[in-house]
Amino acid sequence: IIQPPIMRLLTTKEERRIKMEYTTRHISKTTRILFPIVTTLITGLIAPLAVPLIGMLMFGNLMRASGVVDRLTRSAENEVANVVTIFLGLVIGGTMAASSFLKPETLLILAMGLVAFVMDTAAGVLFGKVMCFVTRGKVNPLIGASGISAFPMSARVVQRVGQEDDFSNFLLMHAMGANTAGQIGSVVAGGVVLVLVAAVL
Structure with missing residues (x-):
């Protein structure tokens, strides 16, 4: 309800129809195991108060990637x-x-959340337009709208809006990558805000 009008307002039909190349890549088991560990360590160095949240998120990834605790x-x-x-x-x-x-x-909190969501979506699309310009049309600006913590719904919205103008346009996997980054970034940003607020108070 909130994102599609903003996405349509800030992009042209030609931009929404940009197709992005997608190639499957094999990710080694070592990389999949190291990712949650390294992410948690880096988050702990940047924003210690965010470790409990990002730690639980990464713990789930670690359990799945390890493959040794299938039942759990x-x-x-x-x-x-x-x-x-x-x-x-x-x-x-x-x-x-x-x-x-x-x-x-x-x-007031609900209104602030709505304004933040709208501004986040708009900023993401505008940055997507910058990436589109820099890469000479290889990046669909809609991808920027999925760089928020609304996982995985934001990526699905990007896919749906992209297919409204071109049904053969498949943006879901690219949007999922940006959506995952947005989720992790939101946790880290929240931790930084908590540290700053604690320092002020």
């Missing part, structure tokens, strides 16, 4: 994730009384 990986992906989602919804829903939720501060 399947449980974490299915049963544990479903149970945690249910209990999280129950706990938040049970403690969210109207008197504590319907406040001006809550509406």
Whole structure:
């Protein structure tokens, strides 16, 4: 609802129809195992307060990439994730009384989140246009809209908007890469903000 109008407003039909080359590459098991470890270490050096969040995200990747704890990986992906989602919804829903939720501060937070989402999408598309210009038309500017933490929905929106003008345009895999980077970047940025706020207070 929010992203497509911004994406259409900031790009031309020709830009949305740009097709990006995609070639499958084999990623070694060593690389897949090292990625979550190195990401967690670098995040810990940049923003220590973000380590618990990025650590859990990377722990899931490490379990899957290692291939030695298949039963735990399947449980974490299915049963544990479903149970945690249910209990999280129950706990938040049970403690969210109207008197504590319907406040001006809550509406302000929602408005700030909406503005941030809109600005993030617009900035991503504009930077995508810069990349399109630099690469002489090899990068579809829509990819920039997926560089946010809304994973994987943002990448799917990019794919859908791209196919509206050219049904044979396949942007999903490129958008997923940007979406993953946006997710990790959001966690690191959040950790940096927490460090700065803690230093000020």
